[in-house]
Structures are given as C-alpha cells and as structure tokens.
Amino acid sequence: MTPEDVLTRLERLRAMDAPTHGGHLLSYVYDSGRPDLDEVAAGAIRAMQPVNGLDPTTFRSVAVIEREVVDFARGVFHADADVTGTATSGGTESCLLAVKTARDAWRARGGQGRPRLLAPISVHAAFRKAAALFDLDLDLVGVDPDGGRADAAVLAARLGADVALAVVSAPSYPHAALDPVPDVAAACRAAGVDLHVDACIGGFALAFWPDGAPGAAATDWDFAVPGVTSLSADLHKYGYAPKGVSVLLQRGRERQRHQWFATSSWPGYPVVNATLLGSRSAGPLAAAWAIIQVLGVDGFRDLIGRTARAAAAIVAAVGRIDGLRVVGVPTGPMVAVAADETDPARRVDPHLWADAMGAHGFAVQMQPACAQPAGAGLPATAHMTVTPVTERVIDELVAAASAAADEVRGRAHLDGAALAAGLLGDQVGASAGAIDPEAAVRILEAAGLLRPEGLGAMAPVLALVEALPSPLVERLLIELLAAGLER
Numbered sequence: 167m168t169p170e171d172v173l174t175r176l177e178r179l180r181a182m183d184a185p186t187h188g189g190h191l192l193s194y195v196y197d198s199g200r201p202d203l204d205e206v207a208a209g210a211i212r213a214m215q216p217v218n219g220l221d222p223t224t225f226r227s228v229a230v231i232e233r234e235v236v237d238f239a240r241g242v243f244h245a246d247a248d249v250t251g252t253a254t255s256g257g258t259e260s261c262l263l264a265v266k267t268a269r270d271a272w273r274a275r276g277g278q279g280r281p282r283l284l285a286p287i288s289v290h291a292a293f294r295k296a297a298a299l300f301d302l303d304l305d306l307v308g309v310d311p312d313g314g315r316a317d318a319a320v321l322a323a324r325l326g327a328d329v330a331l332a333v334v335s336a337p338s339y340p341h342a343a344l345d346p347v348p349d350v351a352a353a354c355r356a357a358g359v360d361l362h363v364d365a366c367i368g369g370f371a372l373a374f375w376p377d378g379a380p381g382a383a384a385t386d387w388d389f390a391v392p393g394v395t396s397l398s399a400d401l402h403k404y405g406y407a408p409k410g411v412s413v414l415l416q417r418g419r420e421r422q423r424h425q426w427f428a429t430s431s432w433p434g435y436p437v438v439n440a441t442l443l444g445s446r447s448a449g450p451l452a453a454a455w456a457i458i459q460v461l462g463v464d465g466f467r468d469l470i471g472r473t474a475r476a477a478a479a480i481v482a483a484v485g486r487i488d489g490l491r492v493v494g495v496p497t498g499p500m501v502a503v504a505a506d507e508t509d510p511a512r513r514v515d516p517h518l519w520a521d522a523m524g525a526h527g528f529a530v531q532m533q534p535a536c537a538q539p540a541g542a543g544l545p546a547t548a549h550m551t552v553t554p555v556t557e558r559v560i561d562e563l564v565a566a567a568s569a570a571a572d573e574v575r576g577r578a579h580l581d582g583a584a585l586a587a588g589l590l591g592d593q594v595g596a597s598a599g600a601i602d603p604e605a606a607v608r609i610l611e612a613a614g615l616l617r618p619e620g621l622g623a624m625a626p627v628l629a630l631v632e633a634l635p636s637p638l639v640e641r642l643l644i645e646l647l648a649a650g651l652e653r
C-alpha cells in the first residue's frame with residue numbers, strides 16, 4: 167500500500183469513532199475548543215517522534231521539558247521545595263507509582279507483611295489495580311450516599327500501623343465529590359500515615375476555577391495542606407494534551423526515591439527509571455509542555471471559566487427537570503445525575519435517560535448502582551464530564567436533556583436479575599472460574615453484545631452489571647474486549 171492508501175484507510179477507521187471534538191462526547195476527551203492548541207501539540211509530538219524518553223542523559227531535551235512541566239505543576243499545586251515530581255504516561259501510572267512508593271516507604275520504616283491501602287469506595291479504579299499489582303489489601307470505606315463524599319471520621323477510625331497509604335479524591339470521578347482533604351490529612355499526619363490526593367481529573371481544573379463560582383472548592387486540597395504526601399494530576403485531561411501524560415508529585419525527597427527502580431547487575435546497560443515503562447515516548451509530554459506555555463495561567467483560567475459556566479448551566483438545567491436530580495454538590499467539571507425518587511410515576515431513570523441522550527446525539531456515561539461496605543448503597547447514575555467546548559453546545563445539550571427525560575419519565579430501572587435469569591437460567595450462580603471463553607461468548611451473544619455493528623442500548627448491559635456477581639461480570643467484560651481483538 168502507498169502511504170496515502172494507508173492513511174486513507176486510517177481515516178475511514180477513525181470515522182467509526184465517537185467524535186473527539188465539538189462537545190457531544192461527555193467523557194474520555196477534553197476538547198479545549200482551540201485548534202491552535204491541537205496544532206502546537208501535533209508539532210511538539212512530531213519534533214519528539216524519534217526520541218526515546220527512557221534516557222534523559224542521552225536525550226537531554228526530555229530532562230529539560232520534564233523539569234519545566236513538573237515545575238509548572240509544583241507552582242499550581244502549592245508545592246514547597248520539599249516536593250519533587252515526575253511525568254508519567256497517564257493517571258493510572260501516576261496512581262500506581264503513588265501506591266508503589268508508599269508501600270516501599272512503609273517497608274523501609276519497618277512495615278512487615280501485607281500493608282493496607284485505605285480509601286473511600288469512590289476512589290478511582292486505578293487504585294484497585296494498584297492494590298492488585300503491588301499486593302496490598304484494599305480497605306474501602308463507604309461514602310455519603312447522597313453526595314458521594316468520604317467521611318473523614320470513618321477514614322480516621324481505620325488508620326493503623328499497617329496502612330501504607332490512604333487516598334482521597336479532589337474530586338472523585340463518579341460524583342465529582344471533593345473529599346475532606348484537610349481533615350483526613352490531619353488524621354493521617356497524627357497517625358504517621360502517607361496520604362495521596364488523587365487530583366487526576368480535577369487538579370488542573372480546580373486550580374483555575376473562578377473564585378466563588380458554583381463548583382469551586384471550599385477548602386484546600388493540594389500541598390497547601392500539611393499531611394498530603396503525594397498528588398496526581400493528568401495533563402491529558404484538563405491540561406488538554408494528547409493522551410499519555412500526567413504528573414505525580416511527592417513530598418519528601420528521601421521518600422520519593424522509593425518511586426525509583428535501578429539495576430546495574432544484568433549484562434546490559436544500567437537501568438534507572440522513575441516510572442513503570444522502559445522505552446517511552448516523549449511526545450505527549452512535549453505536547454503538554456507546549457500547551458502550558460501557549461496557554462499560560464490566563465489561558466488555563468479562561469478555558470476553565472468556560473467549563474465552569476457550562477457545568478453550572480447543566481446543574482441548573484437538571485434541577486429544572488422533573489424526576490431527575492444532581493448527585494450532591496459537584497466540585498469541579500463533572501456532573502452525576504440520578505433519579506429523583508420522590509414520585510415513582512415521575513422518576514427519570516438515569517440509564518434510560520443516558521440511552522435517550524445518545525439518540526439526541528450526546529454520549530453520556532452510565533455508572534452502576536453500587537453496594538457499600540456499610541450503610542446505604544449508591545444509586546445508579548449518569549456521568550457527564552464537562553469541557554471548555556461544552557459551553558458552545560450548551561443550549562442544544564439542555565434541550566436534549568429535557569427531551570430525553572420526557573421520553574423515559576416514569577419508566578422503572580431495568581430489572582437486571584430478570585434479564586440475567588432469561589440469559590443464563592440457573593447458570594447465574596456459576597462462579598466466574600467455571601465460565602470458559604466459549605461459555606462466555608455464548609452468554610455475550612445471547613445478550614446481543616457481540617454484534618458486528620457494536621453495542622446498542624447500554625442500559626440493559628448496566629442492569630446486568632448491577633445484577634450479576636462481580637467476578638462473573640468481570641470475566642464477561644474481559645471476554646467481550648478480548649473477543650473484539652481476536653475476531
């Protein structure tokens with residue numbers, strides 16, 4: 167094939183994707199609405215294309231760029247001279263490294279056995295991955311079922327010598343709830359426990375949020391708070407950079423050294439990395455660096471001002487829709503909506519509403535209802551991530567939200583248990599281990615999830631996620647994605 171043919175095919179494949187620009191996809195993408203930023207990012211990536219970020223002594227530009235990006239983040243998050251940082255490939259890597267560092271610092275302080283990772287249930291899934299990969303016991307506590315916020319006293323009561331790290335969110339992804347960072351930090355400090363603030367999604371948004379506007383943080387949540395030992399913030403979210411760049415900041419140089427890995431005893435080149443990857447692209451990092459300089463603080467403020475206005479307009483609009491409610495008080499650029507159950511005849515089911523929003527051209531993410539370790543469970547919700555460009559489509563979005571609600575008002579949440587019984591019969595109780603790939607494919611086919619045209623309505627899928635045992639759902643999800651790669 168000629169390069170032109172290949173690129174033409176790529177263009178055709180890209181046409182299958184959800185739209186990355188224009189504000190109709192309300193998750194995954196962070197459209198600044200500024201083509202000049204996309205241009206400078208593309209130029210930076212092109213310039214760095216042949217470079218290997220593995221070795222900043224050979225590619226010295228990488229060291230300079232990383233230092234400047236980290237310095238910008240240090241300024242934004244009120245870091246003093248004792249805070250150092252690293253650029254990583256994304257939020258998950260930042261969170262993984264925060265946990266690995268804390269675990270090794272805990273061991274260096276004499277910690278023995280299997281440490282605990284203490285967090286509210288709303289903490290990002292990346293911390294579940296970290297606990298699994300680095301072998302920590304995940305100790306999840308419930309959050310306020312109305313707003314999704316962690317309770318500092320509940321977390322404090324579970325602190326102990328075996329806790330290697332506590333984590334809170336600024337704010338949480340599911341409900342945009344700002345956890346009580348100062349109170350948790352004070353308790354952690356008193357107990358000698360490290361505390362990570364996951365500001366992956368919210369960091370670069372909250373830091374530039376207009377003072378006093380709806381969604382602004384009422385308390386400090388970054389390194390201004392004593393007791394915060396690490397913080398993650400993604401530049402491929404509200405830094406508007408292409409995917410592949412985040413920062414992890416750590417308090418205490420000595421402590422931060424536990425993030426590093428070095429070996430000089432294999433027969434190859436001495437290896438020393440502060441991150442999980444070996445050879446790595448410097449492209450997204452350079453793109454973030456370029457965008458930071460083009461935007462400056464005023465540029466960030468302008469873009470977040472737009473985001474804040476759009477988020478406030480969505481919160482107000484949902485408030486006017488009979489049968490729908492906003493979950494809690496969103497802090498930052500996300501909005502979660504749930505059914506207002508006051509009058510069952512008027513309720514608007516968030517998952518049916520999200521599917522109806524899809525038909526109106528807006529992709530809204532569904533989040534399952536969720537049991538809690540203690541107390542009331544969390545309701546099913548629909549999640550919207552608001553970006554600067556949302557403001558341009560706000561009237562269309564508000565009209566769609568209202569029309570979609572009218573279309574599904576009064577309908578009950580789908581009965582996942584009944585769906586599952588129809589699909590699986592008495593196999594529902596089967597343990598995940600008993601399901602082999604073929605059985606999983608049969609179930610997925612019966613559920614209509616393996617059609618070549620892709621997934622249709624998502625509400626039934628979420629109902630199954632809610633009703634089936636997690637190990638079985640997780641097994642099926644793996645098979646669903648694996649099948650996509652194997653066919």
Ligand SMILES: *Cc1c(COP(=O)(O)O)cnc(C)c1O
Pocket residue numbers: 256257258259261290292335337338339364365366367368400412
């Ligand atoms: C996005 C996100 C992460 C993980 O980030 P990825 O960049 O998707 O790997 C972690 N925490 C929160 C709160 C997030 O929103």
